Amino acid sequence: MLRLCVAGSGGVGKSSLTIRYLRDEFTEYYDPTLEETYQKEIEYAGRLYDIEIVDTAGQEEFSSFRDSSLATGDAFLILFAINSQASWLEMKELRSKIIEDKEQPSIPMVIVGNKRDLEDEREVESDEILEYCNSFSIPYIETSAKTGLNVQEAFQLIYGQIHRLQAHM
Ligand code: GDP
Numbered sequence: 001m002l003r004l005c006v007a008g009s010g011g012v013g014k015s016s017l018t019i020r021y022l023r024d025e026f027t028e029y030y031d032p033t034l035e036e037t038y039q040k041e042i043e044y045a046g047r048l049y050d051i052e053i054v055d056t057a058g059q060e061e062f063s064s065f066r067d068s069s070l071a072t073g074d075a076f077l078i079l080f081a082i083n084s085q086a087s088w089l090e091m092k093e094l095r096s097k098i099i100e101d102k103e104q105p106s107i108p109m110v111i112v113g114n115k116r117d118l119e120d121e122r123e124v125e126s127d128e129i130l131e132y133c134n135s136f137s138i139p140y141i142e143t144s145a146k147t148g149l150n151v152q153e154a155f156q157l158i159y160g161q162i163h164r165l166q167a168h169m
């Protein structure tokens with residue numbers, strides 16, 4: 001069983017993205033303190049994977065990264081909201097913490113800029129995002145849990161990353 005953590009600061013759309021992916025629904029409100037785990041068997045490039053999708057919550061309250069549910073993650077979708085500069089900065093901090101903690105060079109990881117439907121309110125410029133993601137060779141995708149834009153694609157990207165690493169094991 002592989003633990004795929006959906007991570008990012010509060011309000012970026014972790015629960016919304018997960019539910020859009022699993023049930024193709026959008027609801028305006030999910031309890032921000034609730035962490036939910038979902039099991040899913042997926043097929044990627046002819047291989048089956050048992051995935052546990054962890055919709056994380058309340059990381060801000062954890063005293064240390066090691067106590068958080070992220071510490072046991074095998075793969076990460078790290079979200080920020082394109083209309084929140086604060087969430088972008090927190091996403092970068094989160095990425096460093098994950099890398100430091102894992103002490104292994106390659107962890108399946110995809111950076112997701114959610115709330116793409118709010119392009120008019122964009123606070124994080126595309127150039128800056130691409131420069132950052134390219135510098136760490138992390139795939140980047142912009143999604144909207146609200147409209148469904150690129151939601152399946154974001155999960156396919158992380159499955160691709162997982163598959164690539166597993167193929168070398
Ligand atoms: P979480 O704390 O990261 O789990 O965030 P939620 O999934 O609870 O979403 C926080 C708020 O943002 C809610 O009001 C959602 O309806 C809203 N939201 C989530 N994703 C999107 C999106 O793609 N577009 C827009 N416009 N709102 C979104």
Ligand code: MG
Pocket residue numbers: 014015016030031032033034055056057
């Ligand atoms: Mg949530």
